[in-house]
Amino acid sequence: MNEQQQGKGQGTRGGGKGDAFVTAITSQGEDYSRWYLDVVLRAELADYTPGLKGCMTIRPYGYAIWERIQQLLDARLKATGHVNAYFPLFIPESLLMKEAEHVEGFAPEVAWVTHGGKEKLEERLAIRPTSEVIIGTMYAKWLQSWRDLPILINQWANIVRWEKVTRPFLRTTEFLWQEGHTVHETEPEAEEETLKILGVYKEFVETELAMPVIEGRKSDAEKFAGAAKTYSIEALMGDGRALQAGTSHNLGQNFAKAFEIKFQGRDKVEQHAWTTSWGVSTRLIGGLIMVHGDDSGLVLPPNIAPYQVVIVPIPRGDWRETVLPHAQAIKEQLVAAGVRVMLDDRDAYTPGWKFAEWEMRGVPVRLEIGPKDIEKQQVVLARRDTREKQFVPMDGLSVYVQGWLTDIQATLLARATQVREERTHYTESYDEFKTLMAGARPGFVYAPWCDDADVEARVKTETQATIRNYPFVAPSAEGKTCFVTGRPATVMACFAKAY
Amino acid sequence: MNEQQQGKGQGTRGGGKGDAFVTAITSQGEDYSRWYLDVVLRAELADYTPGLKGCMTIRPYGYAIWERIQQLLDARLKATGHVNAYFPLFIPESLLMKEAEHVEGFAPEVAWVTHGGKEKLEERLAIRPTSEVIIGTMYAKWLQSWRDLPILINQWANIVRWEKVTRPFLRTTEFLWQEGHTVHETEPEAEEETLKILGVYKEFVETELAMPVIEGRKSDAEKFAGAAKTYSIEALMGDGRALQAGTSHNLGQNFAKAFEIKFQGRDKVEQHAWTTSWGVSTRLIGGLIMVHGDDSGLVLPPNIAPYQVVIVPIPRGDWRETVLPHAQAIKEQLVAAGVRVMLDDRDAYTPGWKFAEWEMRGVPVRLEIGPKDIEKQQVVLARRDTREKQFVPMDGLSVYVQGWLTDIQATLLARATQVREERTHYTESYDEFKTLMAGARPGFVYAPWCDDADVEARVKTETQATIRNYPFVAPSAEGKTCFVTGRPATVMACFAKAY
Missing domain, CATH: 3.40.50.800 (Anticodon-binding domain)
Structure with a gap:
């Protein structure tokens, strides 16, 4: 009966009234960005909402893909000891202000509630742009002893970030995601959790979405606001641009100190805990479209397809x-x-x-x-x-x-991997780098790197390329010189133009 | 591994720091309301959130119950031809204002977003108190022909209503629910859908939650703001008060006209559609606690228990x-x-x-x-x-x-049914009615009724009792006189003091 709704009826024939037949979509070669939007609308994955700029409606066919993602990822998170919970949508302004870097990163994107019914609120409430603050506040209330650790909680929720430029699934004012928030006794345990989840993400995205990804650590400039270290998985889209497909943050003691997440240790001494957070979102659906899609529309890996x-x-x-x-x-x-x-x-x-x-x-x-x-x-x-x-x-x-x-599942992964390999380059020359980035489908460029945020900003201005991450698997940078400055390289960086 | 989180660790020992042993809870006889809160906190179903009056955090053990509810109800909704989707959290103020009764009912409870980042919005956005308005807007965009009907979509979402007096699970500023929104070609089909879902709710709640309910139609005074007819299922709590456990609304053409949900009929004439909406929420968890719980805490029916x-x-x-x-x-x-x-x-x-x-x-x-x-x-x-x-x-x-x-599952349902029967009364006398309602655990009172909203308001003022619904199964009112006014009775009403 399910099918009656996801494919038939439901006003399935085209984005607007009247176009009652399959209409051709823009080809990838003609305009990739237009092709993407055409697929989103024509395959009825999502639709624009009148009067709400940047907010999308996820239609039944698109939502069925999200339900598959939820089901397959949730099972993996539970198998690694995590449980689900639900925390409030709102964050009081005074709480949001407690972690300085975090505020700086998120305040410009926050939607503010100022009135409840006819009354003006005494304190403005932020709609969660991410939940470290509200969840950290609850953890501080619950945590007492080292025996209570680790705390391994995930939530499936909606998130609001006031974005100026939006695109369905890839960047929307409201989106759906899961966000895990964990608390640990020691720094190594927090790091182990951060990397374990990154591994879960990589395995999940490659196995189920047939989307090959590069695991690595973010540069300081690109890390999460308030994190000690951020790791990401990065996928390559059909147009040679990168998509950050998931992130995992080791928050060190930054949030524990700001929100007083403390416990009595084995040595009876009260101490701050070590926390992590990590998430993937409906953005993955955008990735699916762009990794596998072609001029006839969507191509779904069988594991994630609502209908196989x-x-x-x-x-x-x-x-x-x-x-x-x-x-x-x-x-x-x-x-x-x-x-x-x-x-x-x-x-x-x-x-x-x-x-x-x-x-x-x-x-x-x-x-x-x-x-x-x-x-x-x-x-x-x-x-x-x-x-x-x-x-x-x-x-x-x-x-x-x-x-x-x-x-088909294996073929799609192999094909996407091959495309990525063909569009992955290595260079030690900034001139060559510029030529690569100016190409039609630029791809990933690995280059020995001096790890300097000012130079990173300059590369971005000059080429639009950013450091996607410092890949775990990459040629050694030892003995090399930075491809921009000629200074000794400290790390191999993976650059790309990104969504 | 799951169990490591839902029962162990996670700061499981008591509501606040320090009470590291099982502490006694208030008995039901001493203070039922306090007993309820004690169970919610001590069984770690939910917790208050600092700085957010009326917002609760649903803790892992409580959320695991919600996940069971979702899983078991979602399967029933899919088996009856419904699919899930996701619509925006926000409703532009001008849209909300389109259906007059609906606005009047919900505007006093709406949380308003006025700023995005540092900018003041041109138009205020309501956070959905229910989604008829935003979903109706999308349906108007999608619907073209009678061939597209019926549209049978459900969403699992968070809802915000600015409540003055709150209680965990029963009435909170933010809560979780599912809301179904359907569109039909004819009035009888909309009525059939409304009643079909009411039946699904009754079967689900009785089978899985072991909570017996009374199906019936709401009085005009108690119906959903904007509905033609509202039906409900009503359960009896351990203190003799009623809990509305689910509602199903036949919206007639009210929303179709306000939001221009139109289609070309079989006769080629453009016409307004007939719509319904229906929902159950995290309130069901409050019902579970109060129907089965005792002085030692929670008693969970095996079908819904995270651990059996x-x-x-x-x-x-x-x-x-x-x-x-x-x-x-x-x-x-x-x-x-x-x-x-x-x-x-x-x-x-x-x-x-x-x-x-x-x-x-x-x-x-x-x-x-x-x-x-x-x-x-x-x-x-x-x-x-x-x-x-x-x-x-x-x-x-x-x-x-x-x-x-x-x-155990059968015993809990039988026990709850017996308690309800013992506390269900029939009267034709307003004096007896007042005595019953003034009792310690008043229960349901069936009475022949003249269906007059002014008298209904008077009964509420004088006794705190409201009409829960006009039950489908009840003694006939034919030939009886109204228990308050002595006028000819038109219907048998079921009264109770309600949550």
């Missing part, structure tokens, strides 16, 4: 009596095998229209069945990723389909 | 070598059978302390195991609801435990 297979019956003669029952039987067989299936039995559309529509929505496998197929006890399977088409006997169909789904 | 069984190993001698491995094996056996299990192997607490702690948290079954039990190949099982204690052979244990869980 769409069945399109071919309407010949009295097909509702002859073809449809077979299509339904196949659907039941696939569902029983654990496959997520959509049977598109709408009368109002032709098979060709449906093919284009479900390609736009990125369904990994299309299954066609008509009267002749039934005679021959076969169906037609078509892959969204390679466009391969094949006759397959009905006997043993679900095993065959599952094999395809596994192969 | 807590295993407490008895620490004799080198119990970590002798007893613990058996406890772990039993845990694994139960988990494999689909039981949610917590093994409390903490050293710092005695078995007696653990017994009291897990009683406070309402775990349905306690399993004790010590060296003598291992010799005899048995364990001790203790029920939270009846306090029955029994030796049970290890052989076939998980089948036995599952039998107990089924029985």
